[in-house]
Amino acid sequence: MTPDLPEPPQLPEPFAALDHLTAEPTVDQASALTKALKGVPDLQRWLRVQRQLTTRGLLDGNKTAAELAPVLEVGKQRVYDIASGHLNSAALARKAKAEADKPPQLPEPFAALDHLTAEPVVDQARALTKALKGVPDLQRWLRVQRQLTTRGLLDGNKTAAELAPVLEVGKQRVYDIANGHQNSADARRAKAKADKPA
Helix, strand or coil: CCCCCCCCCCCCHHHHHHHHHHCCCCHHHHHHHHHHHHHHHHHHHHHHHHHHHHHHHHHHCCCCHHHHHHHHCCCHHHHHHHHHCCCCCHHHHHHHHHCCCCCCCCCHHHHHHHHHHCCCCHHHHHHHHHHHHHHHHHHHHHHHHHHHHHHHHHHCCCCHHHHHHHHCCCHHHHHHHHCCCCCCHHHHHHHHHHHCCC
């Protein structure tokens, strides 16, 4: 019996260029969704660096932290932290320091966001903030789209053995993806937290 498939969440506006991944299920679509999901951490790093460069440029120009705080949706001190590359998590800071010699590249599935590397202007800072805040929703959207695609392919003429290399997982994980099972304890904790009444 095929489980009820979830209603896909709304794709966050900054990532509208990925909407083409909602077409009829194909192996190419499954591969593209997998690459996009795997590229999300690099996307976050890239967005943070772009936001840092934009904020630094605006502060070096004619903007103040007080003017930028509402645009970046943070306090004035955090504006300075963003501009100097400080991260609000010790673990992220250690990781960023370890990777400082290799600046992040925009992952190929997100090439449409390349326009966010333009000259530092307030609208760019706003767009980068919106994109960073939309990343968790993007991940949820990608997971649901990959689930729907995998389920459609399995219900069609593909086998788990054929899809495993495309999804870069084992055969059992193909079934897990198709049924919407999460792969990690972190994902289960996040779901439990989201389902918990406020």
